[in-house]
Amino acid sequence: MNILTLPIAVLQEKMLRRELSATEICQAFIARIEEVENRVQAYVYLDLEHALAQAKQVDKKIAKKMPLGALFGIPMAVKAAMNTQRMPTSACCSRLIHHHVTDNAPVIQRLLAADAILLGKNNMDQLSMGSSTITSCFYPSKNPWDLSKTPGGSSGGGAAGVAALESCFALGSDTGGSIRQPASYCGLVGCKPSFGNIAAEGLLALAPTFDQIGPLTKTVADMACVLDVAVEQKPNIAYSKKITEALPHFTVGVPKEYFHAGLRAEVKSCVLQAVAVLEKIGLRVQEVSLPLTQYCLPDYCLLTPVEFLPIFDQLQEMAGDENGDWGLEVKTRVLTGAFLASEKGREKYYLPAVKMREAIKKEVALMWQKVDFLLTPSTLDVAFSYEQMPSGVQMRKSDELLAMANLTGIPAISLPCAFLDNMPVGMQFMAAYGKDDCLLQLAYAFEQESALKIDYLDLL
Amino acid sequence: MISMDTVKELAQAMQIMITEQEAQKVQQSLSDILEYASGLQNAMEEPS
Incomplete structure (x- = not known):
């Protein structure tokens, strides 16, 4: 038994049986951080003494049989774009390096109130603009599966940290795939809940009608435990209970447009193999078109x-006289936005794009009359190496299969389905808006049936 | 293709300091994105 790899439910069972203490669990993760962090670079801020103090408080509560929160004793990390009282909220941007806030983001407050232990804040692409962590003002994070490769982005530090067993779970944010792409690249489960299910308050925003906070975990069961606390509007049945219920005879649509020529052939084969698993668990699978x-x-x-x-205007004001400069990616996106909002850009590009978003929403809404879920690959290929990093539009294409969920606000989850070149391959399930519980139920059933084994301890 | 002058004017309007080299990169990226999105623009212009 290794503490680092145990599921949340098992860790908590052991704490309640006094086989393990919250302090011992916290110390195990701290020792792991000391062992591998210099290679992985998942974190930009650590608050380990305070984490140990939090863990001791949990142990006291257990000893005195006081009420415990649902995530008691579980070590977590959060993206550096989320407000925390004790660490800067720089979003890995040199202009905001000293940006401190007085309150925790509401979602972090809920997790802490549920007795989770905050170890530190994860590296990310600057202001969530990027797909590799290369735009961080600190350093790029490394993929624990292959340190020469990216863990993805923008929530890449969180994914690298969970896969390297430096935290039990991480909170990321997903504006166009920024949780699911790193989850796919690092062999993790990454969920973008339905838009608004977790308030984005306290997150340095990128695009408020797209941004969604969500967790990165090793398993769907862990994902359900975290979402039970993180989601504000609670479902009738807790996610962690719902996932174990028998799966109804759902229909899964496989949209043919997601399997285009740009998708690596072997990734396509891996994802299509998942169809057999779904049929085995009693689901009907059919090709659809979007x-x-x-x-x-x-x-x-x-x-x-x-x-x-x-x-950006607010950030300029917040940054004030702080030294440092905005990164090139930030400048590019600001100037792109300025052009698109100008007289020249608005009519020709922006307004058609607004109309297109509505058209996409309608097309996807109609799809739910035919199927209950959609199955797609998460990314076109496995993680790329820093040496062969794509740039510009090619880099943006690593989110090509993920953006639809943000445009429409529907829930989506990426989970590992196979391996290629010793790297994990991710696939994505999507469901109608608000059907997060069914989505988790499907992902859990798939995970149980596919029985893909990942030994995260062996990665480093 | 967006001109360098347009990029520099936008940078000035947004109060962003930008070097000549950065302006060139922004010009290229912006042009690439507009070209990438041209299909969308055409699709929305077509009568439905």
Whole structure:
């Protein structure tokens, strides 16, 4: 038994049986951070003494049989774009390096009130703009599966940290795939809940009608435990209970447009193998068509920079006289937004993009009359190496299969389905808005049946 | 293709300091995105 790899439910069972203390669990994760962090670079801020103090408080509560929160004793990390009282909220941007706030983001407050232990804040692409962590003002994080490769982005530090067993789970944010792409690249489960299910308050925003906070975990069961606390509007049945219920005879649609020529052939085969698993657990699988899929990423590229403009004005004010400069990616997106909002750009590009978003929403809404879920690959290929890193539009294409969920607000989850070249391959399930519980139920059933074994301890 | 002058004017309006090299990169990226999105623009212009 290794503490680092145990599921949340097992860790908590052991704490209640006094086989393990919250302090011992916290110390195990701290020792792991000391062992591997210099290679992985998942964190930008650590608050380990305070984490140990939090863990001791949990042990006291257990000893005195006081009420415990649902995530008692579980070590977590959060993205550096989320407000925390004790650590800067720089979003890995040199202009905001000393940005401190007085309150925790509401979601972090809920997790702490549920007795989770905050170890530190994760590295990320600057202001969530990027797909690799390379735009961080600190350093790029490394993929524990292969340290020469990216863990993805923008929530790449969180994914690297969970896969390297430096935290039990991490909170990221997903504006166009920024949780699911790193989850796919690092062999993790990454969930973007339905838009608004977790308030984005206290997150340095990128595009407020797209941004969604969500967790990165090793398993769907852990995901359900975290969402039970993180989600504000509680479902009738807790996610962690719902996932174990028998799966109804749902229908899964496989949209053919997601399997285009740009998708690596072997990734396509891996994802299509999942169809057999779904059929085995009693689901009906059928090919469907979503012709507007080709416009999802371009639409995202046109809409989000315009939404960012008023946020940038606030950030300029917040940064004040702070030294340092905005990164090139930030400048590019701001100036793209400024052009699209100008007289020249608005009519020709921005307004058609607004109309396209509505058209995509309609097309996807109609799809739920035919199927209960959609199955797609998460990314076109496995994680890329820093040496062969794509740039510009090619880099943005690593989110090509993920942007639709943000445009439409539907819930989506990426989970590992196979391995290629000793790297994990991710696949994505999506469901109708508000059907997060069914989505988790499906992902759990798939995970149980596929029985894909990942030994995260062996990665480093 | 967006001109360098347009990029510099936008940077000035947004109060962003930008070097000549950065302006060139922004010009390229912005042009690439507009080209990438041209299909979307055409699709929305077509009568439905």
